[in-house]
Amino acid sequence: MTTTQGQNAHYLADYRPYPFVLTATRMTFELHPQATRVVTALSLAPRDPQQAEDLVLDGGKGVKLVSLTIDGVAPDPSRIIRREETLTISAAALPPHPFLLETAVQIDPSANTAFEGLYISNGMFCTQCEAEGFRHITFYPDRPDVMATFHVTIDSDLPVLLSNGNPVGQSQGRAEWHDPWPKPSYLFALVAGDLVAVSDSFTTRSGRRVALNVWVRPGDQDRAGFAMESLVKSMSWDEAVYGREYDLDVFNIVAVDDFNMGAMENKGLNIFNSKLVLASPDTATDTDYDRIEAVIAHEYFHNWTGNRITCRDWFQLCLKEGLTVFRDQQFTSDLRSAAVKRIEDVQALRARQFREDQGPLAHPPRPDRYEEINNFYTATVYEKGAEVIGMLKRLVGDDGYRRALDLYFDRHDGDAATIEDWLQVFQDATGRDLTQFKRWYTDAGTPRLSLAEDWQPGDTGGTLTLTFTQDNPPTPGQTQKSPRVIPVAVGLIGPNGDEIVPTQVLEMTEASQSFSFDGLGARPVVSALRGFSAPVTLSRPLDDATRAFLLAHDTDPFARWEAGRDLALSALTAASRGQAVSGDYVDAIGHLIADGNADPAFRALCLNLPGEEEIATRLSSQGIVPVPDAIHVAREALARRIAETHLDLLSRLYDDMAVPGPYRPDASDAARRSLRHAVLALLTRIDGGERAEILFGIAGNMTERMAALTALLRRGLGQAELAALHDQFAGNRLVMDKWFGIQPMAAPPAQAVQIAHALSQRKDFDWKNPNRFRALIGGLSANHAGFHAADGSGYDFVANWLLRMDPLNPQIAARMSTAFETWTRYDAGRRARALTALERIAAADGLSRNTSEMVSRMIA
Numbered sequence: 028m029t030t031t032q033g034q035n036a037h038y039l040a041d042y043r044p045y046p047f048v049l050t051a052t053r054m055t056f057e058l059h060p061q062a063t064r065v066v067t068a069l070s071l072a073p074r075d076p077q078q079a080e081d082l083v084l085d086g087g088k089g090v091k092l093v094s095l096t097i098d099g100v101a102p103d104p105s106r107i108i109r110r111e112e113t114l115t116i117s118a119a120a121l122p123p124h125p126f127l128l129e130t131a132v133q134i135d136p137s138a139n140t141a142f143e144g145l146y147i148s149n150g151m152f153c154t155q156c157e158a159e160g161f162r163h164i165t166f167y168p169d170r171p172d173v174m175a176t177f178h179v180t181i182d183s184d185l186p187v188l189l190s191n192g193n194p195v196g197q198s199q200g201r202a203e204w205h206d207p208w209p210k211p212s213y214l215f216a217l218v219a220g221d222l223v224a225v226s227d228s229f230t231t232r233s234g235r236r237v238a239l240n241v242w243v244r245p246g247d248q249d250r251a252g253f254a255m256e257s258l259v260k261s262m263s264w265d266e267a268v269y270g271r272e273y274d275l276d277v278f279n280i281v282a283v284d285d286f287n288m289g290a291m292e293n294k295g296l297n298i299f300n301s302k303l304v305l306a307s308p309d310t311a312t313d314t315d316y317d318r319i320e321a322v323i324a325h326e327y328f329h330n331w332t333g334n335r336i337t338c339r340d341w342f343q344l345c346l347k348e349g350l351t352v353f354r355d356q357q358f359t360s361d362l363r364s365a366a367v368k369r370i371e372d373v374q375a376l377r378a379r380q381f382r383e384d385q386g387p388l389a390h391p392p393r394p395d396r397y398e399e400i401n402n403f404y405t406a407t408v409y410e411k412g413a414e415v416i417g418m419l420k421r422l423v424g425d426d427g428y429r430r431a432l433d434l435y436f437d438r439h440d441g442d443a444a445t446i447e448d449w450l451q452v453f454q455d456a457t458g459r460d461l462t463q464f465k466r467w468y469t470d471a472g473t474p475r476l477s478l479a480e481d482w483q484p485g486d487t488g489g490t491l492t493l494t495f496t497q498d499n500p501p502t503p504g505q506t507q508k509s510p511r512v513i514p515v516a517v518g519l520i521g522p523n524g525d526e527i528v529p530t531q532v533l534e535m536t537e538a539s540q541s542f543s544f545d546g547l548g549a550r551p552v553v554s555a556l557r558g559f560s561a562p563v564t565l566s567r568p569l570d571d572a573t574r575a576f577l578l579a580h581d582t583d584p585f586a587r588w589e590a591g592r593d594l595a596l597s598a599l600t601a602a603s604r605g606q607a608v609s610g611d612y613v614d615a616i617g618h619l620i621a622d623g624n625a626d627p628a629f630r631a632l633c634l635n636l637p638g639e640e641e642i643a644t645r646l647s648s649q650g651i652v653p654v655p656d657a658i659h660v661a662r663e664a665l666a667r668r669i670a671e672t673h674l675d676l677l678s679r680l681y682d683d684m685a686v687p688g689p690y691r692p693d694a695s696d697a698a699r700r701s702l703r704h705a706v707l708a709l710l711t712r713i714d715g716g717e718r719a720e721i722l723f724g725i726a727g728n729m730t731e732r733m734a735a736l737t738a739l740l741r742r743g744l745g746q747a748e749l750a751a752l753h754d755q756f757a758g759n760r761l762v763m764d765k766w767f768g769i770q771p772m773a774a775p776p777a778q779a780v781q782i783a784h785a786l787s788q789r790k791d792f793d794w795k796n797p798n799r800f801r802a803l804i805g806g807l808s809a810n811h812a813g814f815h816a817a818d819g820s821g822y823d824f825v826a827n828w829l830l831r832m833d834p835l836n837p838q839i840a841a842r843m844s845t846a847f848e849t850w851t852r853y854d855a856g857r858r859a860r861a862l863t864a865l866e867r868i869a870a871a872d873g874l875s876r877n878t879s880e881m882v883s884r885m886i887a
C-alpha cells in the first residue's frame with residue numbers, strides 16, 4: 028500500500044504574510060475553448076523594501092507561460108523558475124520599489140474535467156476559484172490574504188460576458204468589468220455564454236438601485252423566478268437584521284450544469300449549480316424549493332461574511348462558513364417555522380457532522396493541518412461552525428451578539444481575518460473571557476454529556492440537583508482534551524404537564540458540575556438541552572414512560588421532538604438486537620397523530636422514523652456493533668406496526684392533509700404535504716401500494732410524484748411509475764438526476780447494488796457530470812444496508828467508481844469517498860472488505876492528492 032500522507036501538509040503554525048503587497052489586478056481574457064489567452068498585470072510592491080525576497084506565484088500544470096515582463100522588460104530567463112505548481116521570479120530580478128508584473132499565459136478550458144479554474148459546461152465558459160482554482164487560470168499569489176481590485180476585459184463572440192463588480196464597458200465582442208472592492212483571487216469569476224436573464228431590481232435602504240439578474244440557458248427562464256424572489260428576500264433580511272447593505276450596482280447569479288458544489292459567492296457574480304436555481308412545481312420538490320431559498324441567501328450573505336471580511340488563510344474557513352450558515356439558518360427560521368428549522372438542522376448535523384466526528388475524519392472547526400484544503404469543506408467547518416456561533420449567541424445574549432457583530436463589521440471591513448479576531452470582538456463588545464470557549468474551535472469531537480438527577484423532598488419544598496458530567500473522547504491527533512464551556516438549556520415540567528421552571532441556560536465549565544433547584548412542590552420532569560443548546564450527545568437514564576410524557580407536554584419543540592426520537596430509537600435499537608419492543612412509542616405516536624392542533628410539519632418530523640444510519644450511529648455510540656440488515660428489518664417492522672395499529676387514524680389524516688388548489692412552495696402547504704407523505708410512507712408498507720400509485724397518477728407536482736415513487740420503490744414496486752417519469756422528463760437533467768438517485772437509495776437493500784450497477788451501464792448515466800455521479804453513487808451510499816452489503820459488493824462498486832472519477836475530477840472522488848468514513852464501526856467481515864476496497868483505492872497509480880489524503884486518513 029502506498030500513501031502520500033504527510034508530503035503535502037500545510038500547518039497553521041507556519042502562517043506568514045505574503046512578502047509582496049498587491050494592490051491592483053488587471054486581466055484580459057481572449058476566450059477560446061482549447062486555447063484561451065490570459066494576460067495579467069499585477070501592481071506589486073515588496074512588503075519590506077530592505078528585505079529582498081523571491082516572488083513565488085502559484086500556477087497549475089495546465090498554465091503555459093507565453094511571456095513575462097517586469098515594468099515592461101523581460102527578465103533574464105534564468106531568473107524565472109517553473110516548478111510543478113509554482114512560478115518563481117528570483118529576488119535578483121525584482122526592483123526594491125513598486126513594479127508592474129505582466130504575464131501572458133495559455134490555458135485549455137475544454138480539457139478541464141475537474142471543474143476548477145476556467146472550464147466549459149454545456150458550451151458556456153465559467154469559473155470556480157475557491158479554494159485554489161485561480162492558479163489554474165494564471166500565475167498569481169493564490170491565497171486569501173492577498174487582496175486587490177480587479178479590472179477584467181473579456182474578448183469573445185459569445186453574447187453574454189460577465190465578471191465581478193460593475194460593468195464599465197460593453198462593445199461588440201468585448202466586455203469590461205471593474206470590481207472596486209479589493210478581493211482575494213478565490214472570489215474571482217468569469218462567465219461567457221448564450222444566456223438569458225430573469226431581471227429585477229432592489230433599492231437598498233440608502234437608496235442605491237441595484238440591478239438583479241438570474242442568468243440561465245434559453246428556455247429555462249420560467250424556472251428562475253423563485254430564485255429571484257429568494258434573492259430579494261435575502262437582501263431585505265440582511266438589511267433589517269444585520270444592517271448590511273449591498274455595495275455594487277449589479278448582482279448577477281448564473282446557473283451552470285457542471286458544478287462540484289452547491290454554489291459560490293464570487294463578488295457580485297454568484298455561480299450556482301443549476302439544481303439550486305431552477306425550480307418549477309412539476310420539476311422541483313418542496314425540499315428543492317427550501318434549499319434554493321436557503322442557498323441563495325447563504326451566497327448573498329457571504330457578501331459581508333466572506334467577501335467584505337474574508338479569511339486570512341484556509342485554516343480560518345469556518346470564520347466565513349460557520350457564520351454564513353448561522354445567518355442562513357436564522358433567515359430560514361424567520362421566514363418559515365423556527366421550530367421545524369431547528370429540528371431539521373439538528374437532524375442534518377447529527378447525520379453528517381456527528382458521523383464525521385465519530386470516525387477517522389474527525390477534525391476541529393478550525394483545523395491546524397491539511398493536505399488538500401478542498402477536503403475541508405465539511406459538515407464540521409460549516410454546520411458545527413454555525414453551532415458554535417449559536418452557543419456564543421446564547422452565552423452573550425441577543426444584544427451582546429448584535430454589539431459584537433456590529434463591532435466585527437466595523438473593525439474588520441476589508442480585512443482577511445482570523446478566529447482570534449472574531450472571538451476578540453465578542454470579548455471587547457461583551458467583556459466576556461472566551462479563552463475556554465475557544466476550545467470549540469480548536470478541539471475535534473462531540474462532547475458526551477451525561478445527566479444524573481437527585482431528588483430530596485423537604486418540608487419547604489423539594490430540591491432537585493442536576494449533575495452534568497462531560498467527557499471529551501479522543502480524536503485523531505488529539506488524545507487529551509480539557510473540559511469545554513457547554514450552555515445547557517433546561518426547563519422543569521410538573522407532574523401534571525405544566526411548566527414550573529421556564530428555560531434557563533446552565534453554563535457548564537468543569538468536567539462535572541451540579542445545579543440545584545429548590546422549593547419544588549413535587550418532583551418535576553427535566554427537559555434538558557432545550558433547543559439543542561450545544562452540539563453534544565446527552566445521555567440520561569430516562570424510561571420510556573417519561574419520554575412519552577415529554578413528547579406529550581414539553582413546551583420546547585426541539586426537546587419534545589427529541590423525546591419522541593429517543594423513544595423511537597430505543598424501540599429500534601432493541602428490535603434490531605432481537606429484543607422485545609414496548610408499545611410506548613407506538614402509543615405515543617398515536618396521540619400525536621390525533622393531535623390536530625400540532626403543526627403538521629412538526630407531526631411529520633415525529634412520524635418519520637429515524638433512518639437506518641442514525642440507528643447504527645446510536646448503537647455504535649453505545650458500544651454495540653450495528654448489523655445493517657437487522658436494523659433494516661427492525662425499522663420496517665416498526666413502520667408496519669405503527670401503520671397497522673393506527674390504520675384508521677392514518678387513513679383519515681392522509682385524506683385530510685390533501686392540499687387543494689395550485690401548488691405553492693410556501694411553508695404551510697409544504698408542511699401539509701410533508702405530513703401527508705410521512706403517512707403515505709407508513710401506509711404503503713401495509714397496503715398493496717394503491718394509494719401511492721393513485722397519488723403518482725394524479726400528482727400535480729414533483730413533490731407528490733417523488734413521495735409516491737419513493738414509497739413504492741421501498742416495497743420493490745413502482746416500475747411503471749419509474750418508466751412514466753423517464754418518458755416525461757428524459758430531457759430534463761435535474762429530474763433525471765432524481766430518477767437515477769432514488770432507485771438505489773430507496774431499493775430494498777438486497778437489490779440496491781444490482782440496481783445501481785444496472786443504472787451505471789446506461790448511456791444516459793453521464794457520470795462526468797457531478798450531479799449525475801452524486802445521484803447514483805451517493806444514492807447507493809445512502810442506502811445503509813445496501814451499501815454495507817455483507818459480501819462487500821457495495822464497497823467494491825463505490826470504490827470502482829471513485830477510481831474511475833479520480834483522474835478526471837479529484838474533488839468529487841474525494842468527497843464521495845466519505846461513504847466509507849464509518850467503516851470501522853461494523854463487524855470484522857465488513858471491516859475487512861471495506862479495508863480491501865480502501866487499500867485498493869490508496870494503491871492506485873497517480874491517485875489525486877484529494878483522494879489520497881481522504882483514504883489515508885480513513886485507514887490510518
Ligand code: 0A1
Pocket residue numbers: 155157158287288289290291292325326348401404838
Ligand atoms: N464557498 C461556497 C462553497 C464552495 C466551496 C468550494 C468550492 O469549490 C471547491 C465551491 C463552492 C459556499 O459556501 O457556498
Ligand code: ZN
Pocket residue numbers: 325329347348351
Ligand atoms: Zn458558504
